[in-house]
Amino acid sequence: MANTQNVRVGEPIAVIGRGCHLPGAAGLDAYWQLILSGRCTQAPLPPERLDRDLLYDRRKGVRNKTYADLGCLVEPMDFSNPGCRLPHALKVHPEPLYPTLAAVAFDSVDDAGIDPLDMPTDNLGVYIGHTRAGNLAGDLAFANYIDQVAGLLDRTPAAESILADRVRDVQERLISDVRGAYPDDCTSPMGASSSARCVSDALRASGPYMTFNAACASSTQALIQAVYALQNGRVDMAIAGGASYCHSDTLVLFSQAQSLSANGTRPWDAAADGLVVGEGYVSLLLCRLSDAIDGGYPVHAVFSGLGLSSDGKGKSLWAPRKVGQMLAINRAYQGEVRRRDVGYIEAHATSTQVGDATEIEAIAASYQDEIPAGSRIPIGSVKANIGHTLETAGIAGVLKCLLAIEHQTIPPVRHIETPNPKIDWDCLPLEVPTEARAWRPGKQGWVAGVNAFGIGGLNTHVV
Secondary structure, three states: OOOHHHOOOOOOEEEEEEEEEEOOEOOHHHHHHHHHHOOOOOEEOOOOOOOHHHHEOOOOOOOOOEOOOEEEOOOOOOOOOOOOOOOHHHHOOOOOHHHHHHHHHHHHHHHOOOOOOOOOOOOEEEEEEOOOOOHHHHHHHHHHOHHHHHHHHHHOHHHHHOOHHHHHHHHHHHHHHHHHOOOOOOOOOOOOOHHHHHHHHHOOOOOOEEEEOEOEOHHHHHHHHHHHHHHOOOOOEEEEEEEEOOOHHHHHHHHHOOOEOOOOOOOOEOOOOOEOEEOEEEEEEEEEHHHHHHHOOOOOEEEOOEEEEEOOOOOOOOOOOHHHHHHHHHHHOOOOOOHHHOOEEEOOOOOOHHHHHHHHHHHHHHHOOOOOOOOOEEEEOOHHHHOEOHHHHHHHHHHHHHHHHHHOEEOOOOOOOOEOOOOOHHHOOEEOOOOOEEOOOEOOEOOEEEEEEEOOOEEEEEO
16 A cells, blocks of 8 residues: 555545445345336334334324334344354344444455455544444443432332332332343443444454444545545545444434325425435445555546535524535535536435425536536436435445446436426426436546435535
8 A cells, every 4th residue: 555654635535345235235236236126125114123002103293203114124134154254242242233334344345356354454444424323222221220210210109109119129120121131241332433443343454433423414424534534644445334223213203303204205206205214334445546556456436526514504403405505516526527527416315395305406506507508417316215324325325326337327216206396397407317228428437426414404415
């Protein structure tokens, strides 16, 4: 690898490896076939992922309940396979999110033709978009404090009519039942940063590892920071990724904002009424382009523009702002690649009426002055296939574009029966392809732009 002291600041950064484990797609080939077919993986959540008696009510506006019970889930991985190269402690980790992410990171290294256990450098940085793991981390915290919670029982009005020894008996049984349901060993790393740490440890890296919580823009925020670290010579290689888990409490949260759909994910459709929560894992292995060429690694794409912005003061936490989104897009096009070179746009498009319309307006306003009259850029959203994978959403869109470039194909967007009437499609330099088509390169080759936004106005655009 190049001596980091001799790195040219701003050098192009290449994607040399890719890995994924997404709903209906345990690997790159399966992901591309899913996208190409236009199939959607949404299904009713199984009982072990949503306690309907406790948390479900089809009526909207019921406190502490979800009115939607759909989700897009991944298939669990089997880490008992003798061929699994993860460290033993990670294979038996009580929270499966961490070994799953590490396994996907290994896949991305394999994709580059590199042995994950014999990396060409230990100065590898790990940058993961992730907020927390599965339900287990919260449940373990609850189990640790259950004795304090149980102690509140004797302060309830009902306790006045119950003998003290009966109250203590109820407390003891409650504590025993709760703690008996979870592992005795609570020392395994469970915090948000543990996702990046587990990947770093598994790859025997000595570079920095960190996680990013930018809501639904977390993974693209992580990706952008990984690119900056490489360009500034802080690391020689980087893993950029996202990890997300479909929580029942996430459904309850989004139901309180009435941004979920009980009917299905339909970006840009007139019947779109909210998002469907998905989960998934994506990892990209990055290095400087010169190092990729010197090392003989495959170059799947090069990042040519990165844009970050925040909305500032807005109407509310949930209301997107066109101006803020435009700012991120505009900041991404300050190099040689221009908007007129873009052949495909992967939108955030969560399947909400206001959000989808606002994003289309922002893209159109940012692009239209550079697009030749009469031209239309194809636009899509993988949320039509795998739902909204939350922290992983942005990098899942980046990976979709990498595969579309590899196959030189514009993928289709299905499930649109009637286009959203709030969007004036006839006046926009954009179109939604309903069938797959050949993607021919422009003067700058195959160029794609990817949007990802988070609640609160956290905006990213990657070219």
